[in-house]
Amino acid sequence: MALTAALSACSGGAGTPGTPGAAGGDSGDTAPAVPAPKIAISPATGSAKVRPDKTVVVTAADGELEEVVVQAGDEAVEGEFDSTHTKWTSKEPLKPSAKYTVSAKATGKGGPATATSRFTTLKPKVGLEVVDVTPGIKGETVGVGMPIMVRFNAPVQDKAAVEQALEVDAEKPVKGAWRWIDDQYVIYRTSKYWPAHQKVKFTAHLTGVKAGPDTYGLEDHTTTIKIGAAWISSVSTKSHMMVVRRDGKVVQTMKISAGMATTREYTTTTGIHLTMERGNPVTMISPGKKEGDPGYYKEVVNHAVRISNSGEYVHSAPWSVGSQGRANVSHGCVNASPSQAKWFYDNFHRGDVVKIVGTSRILEWNNGWGFWQMPFSKWQQGSALES
Numbered sequence: 001m002a003l004t005a006a007l008s009a010c011s012g013g014a015g016t017p018g019t020p021g022a023a024g025g026d027s028g029d030t031a032p033a034v035p036a037p038k039i040a041i042s043p044a045t046g047s048a049k050v051r052p053d054k055t056v057v058v059t060a061a062d063g064e065l066e067e068v069v070v071q072a073g074d075e076a077v078e079g080e081f082d083s084t085h086t087k088w089t090s091k092e093p094l095k096p097s098a099k100y101t102v103s104a105k106a107t108g109k110g111g112p113a114t115a116t117s118r119f120t121t122l123k124p125k126v127g128l129e130v131v132d133v134t135p136g137i138k139g140e141t142v143g144v145g146m147p148i149m150v151r152f153n154a155p156v157q158d159k160a161a162v163e164q165a166l167e168v169d170a171e172k173p174v175k176g177a178w179r180w181i182d183d184q185y186v187i188y189r190t191s192k193y194w195p196a197h198q199k200v201k202f203t204a205h206l207t208g209v210k211a212g213p214d215t216y217g218l219e220d221h222t223t224t225i226k227i228g229a230a231w232i233s234s235v236s237t238k239s240h241m242m243v244v245r246r247d248g249k250v251v252q253t254m255k256i257s258a259g260m261a262t263t264r265e266y267t268t269t270t271g272i273h274l275t276m277e278r279g280n281p282v283t284m285i286s287p288g289k290k291e292g293d294p295g296y297y298k299e300v301v302n303h304a305v306r307i308s309n310s311g312e313y314v315h316s317a318p319w320s321v322g323s324q325g326r327a328n329v330s331h332g333c334v335n336a337s338p339s340q341a342k343w344f345y346d347n348f349h350r351g352d353v354v355k356i357v358g359t360s361r362i363l364e365w366n367n368g369w370g371f372w373q374m375p376f377s378k379w380q381q382g383s384a385l386e387s
Contacts, residue, residue: 033110034062034108034109034110035062035110036062036063036108036110036111036112036113037060037061037062037063037064037106037107037108037110037112037113038060038061038062038063038113039058039059039060039065039104039106039113039114039115040058040059040060040061040115041056041057041058041102041104041115041116041117042056042057042058043056043117043119044117044119045116045117045118045119046118046119047117047119047120048119048120048122049120049121049122050094050100050119050120050121050122051121051122051210052093052094052095052096052121052122052124052207052208052209052210052216053093053094053208053209053210053216054094055089055090056070056077056079056089056090056094056100056102057087057088057089057090058087058088058102058104058115059086059087059088060085060086060087060104060106060108060113061086062108062109062110063086063106063107063108063109063110063113064084064085064086064106064107064108065081065085065086065087065088065104065105065106066085066105066106066107066112067103067104067105068081068088068102068103068104068105069101069102069103069104070090070100070101070102071100071101072094072095072098072099072100072101073098073099075095077090077091077092077094077100078090078091078092079091088104092205092207092208093207093208093209093210093216093217094121094207094208095121095207095208095218095219096121096122096123096124096127096208096216096217096218097121097122097123097124098120098121099118099119099120100118100119100120100121101116101117101118102116102117102118102119103115103116104116121208124214124215124216124218125214125215126154126211126212126214126215126216127154127215127216127217127218128152128153128154128156128162128206128209128211128215128216128217128218129152129153129154129206129217129218129219129221130150130151130152130153130204130206130221131151131152131153132149132150132151133148133149133150133151133202133221133223134148134149135148135223135225135350135351136223140226140349140350141226141227141228141349142225142226142227142228142349142350142351143227143228143230143231143274143275143349143350143351143352143353144193144194144195144196144227144228144229144230144231144232144351144352144353145193145194145272145274145351145352145353145369145372146194146225146227146274146350146351147187147188147189147274147351147369147371148168148187148188148200148202148225149185149186149187149188150166150185150186150187150188150202150204151184151185152184152185153184154184154211154215155183155184155212156183156184156211156212156215157183157211157212157213157215158210158211158212159180159183159186159384160384160385161209161210161211162186162206162209162211162217162384163178163180163186163383163384163385164385165204165205165206165209165217166178166186166188166202166203166204166205167201167202167203167204167205168188168200168201168202169200169201169202169203170194170195170198170199170200170201171198171199171200172194172195172198174190174191174192174194174195175190175191175192176188176189176190176191177189177191177376177379177380177382177383177386178382178383178384178385179379179380179381179382179383180382180383180384181366181382187371188202189371189372189376189379191376193230193353194227195227196227196228196229196230196247197227197228197229198227199224199225199226199227200224200225200227201222201223201224201225202222202223202224202225203220203221203222204217204220204221204222205220206218206219206220206221207219207220228349229246229247230245230246230247230248230353231244231245231246231347231348231349231352231353232244232245232352232353232355233245233314233344233352233353233354233355234355234357235256235258235334235354235355235356235357236356236357236358237258237259237268237270237328237356237357237358237359238357238358239358240255240256240257240258240324240325240326240327240328241253241254241255241256241325242254242255242256242314242334242336244344252340252343252344254336254337254340254344255324255325255326255336255337255340256324256325256334256335256336257317257320257323257324257325257327257328257329257330257334257335258328258330258332258333258334258335258356258358258359259328259330259331259332259333259359260328260329260330260331261328261359261360261361263295264361265286265287265288265310265311265331265332266330266331266332267332267359267360267361268312268328268330268332268333268334268356268359268361269308269310269312269332269356269359269361269362269363269364269367269370270356270357270358270359270360270361270362270363271355271356271362271363271370271372271373272353272354272355272363272370272372272373273307273308273312273353273354273355273356273363273368273369273370274307274350274351274352274353274354274368274369274370274371274372275305275306275307275314275348275349275350275351275352275354276306276307276308276350276368276369277305277306277350278303278304278305278306278345278348279304279306280302280303280304280345281300281301281302281304282300282301282304282313282315283298283299283300283301284297284298284299284300284301284304284311284313284331284333285297285298286298286331287310287311297331301313301315301316301317302315302316302338302341302342303315303316303338303341303342303344303345304316304341304345305344305345305348306368307334307354307368308363308367308368308370309367309368310332310367310368311331311332311333312332312333312334312368313333313334314333314334314336314341314344314354315333315334315335315336315341316336316337316338316341316342316345317330317333317335317336317337317341318337318338320335321337323335324336324337334354334356351369353372
């Protein structure tokens with residue numbers, strides 16, 4: 001028995017590989033190491049001449065994205081996570097000729113992880129910018145008929161992409177549409193007059209927008225427009241009267257004299273005009289005639305408010321006071337007495353409405369700001385998005 005015990009002790013001391021509790025054995029309970037999250041960023045670090053319309057994408061494997069920051073200087077790029085928080089995608093174009101840094105953080109069972117990418121966007125051959133917005137005079141109040149007229153510094157080939165970037169945000173919204181006049185000029189007009197007494201914000205989100213081959217928007221542009229009261233002037237060339245209403249209330253009744261209509265040029269245009277500019281005085285010269293020609297005239301007039309590009313104004317005409325209210329004797333303008341012309345001059349805003357009826361000459365939609373002469377359904381056909 002002593003020998004048996006000794007043998008047993010010797011056998012147990014050596015142990016059996018894999019036996020629980022055996023010296024030098026593996027318990028089999030140790031789990032494999034969990035990998036840390038892996039973050040991938042596109043564009044990859046060091047990328048150059050990245051197109052501004054390229055999307056920044058950040059993904060995480062073996063974990064979830066916690067934070068993604070994409071910046072060029074102090075300007076951050078907006079983006080969004082997917083439902084699993086394993087993918088982040090930018091939502092807006094990048095700025096041309098800019099250096100970007102992408103910083104990402106992720107968490108997972110294997111611990112936290114970070115990643116960074118630095119890249120540079122290309123410098124476009126043509127940088128698209130807004131060079132003029134009308135109305136755009138600081139502090140100006142405009143009328144309810146006012147369009148928004150935008151000019152660019154270069155031709156736009158991809159009009160749909162640029163138009164998509166143009167935003168009109170009104171406090172009292174009304175349906176409207178853009179119409180391209182040419183490759184560098186686009187106009188926004190509402191389907192009916194703006195509701196009075198409000199602000200309208202126009203923003204061109206141009207940064208990084210591809211407008212054509214090697215053409216990208218350089219920066220955004222914002223203009224705030226103040227719409228004032230609804231000034232509507234109604235002119236009848238048959239009754240020789242002009243009635244001015246402010247927010248629907250009659251505030252002035254004026255005797256007038258319109259075009260004598262002996263020629264087309266001397267015929268006042270019928271239609272919806274908008275007040276465009278004013279001058280005091282303004283020198284008016286007969287169209288298409290030189291000094292000495294029959295019918296030539298050169299008159300200096302006071303308190304003149306332009307309503308078309310074909311030479312029509314509402315202005316002071318002391319020489320025709322005797323005909324005002326009873327006969328049409330002008331060269332096409334709306335003549336008024338000095339005192340009432342001054343009143344109109346002092347109270348007008350660009351974009352106020354002047355409706356004229358009674359003649360056979362119809363105002364063309366592109367004569368001055370005669371845009372209301374075109375039916376809205378046809379106006380929309382000039383949009384790159386709606387046509």
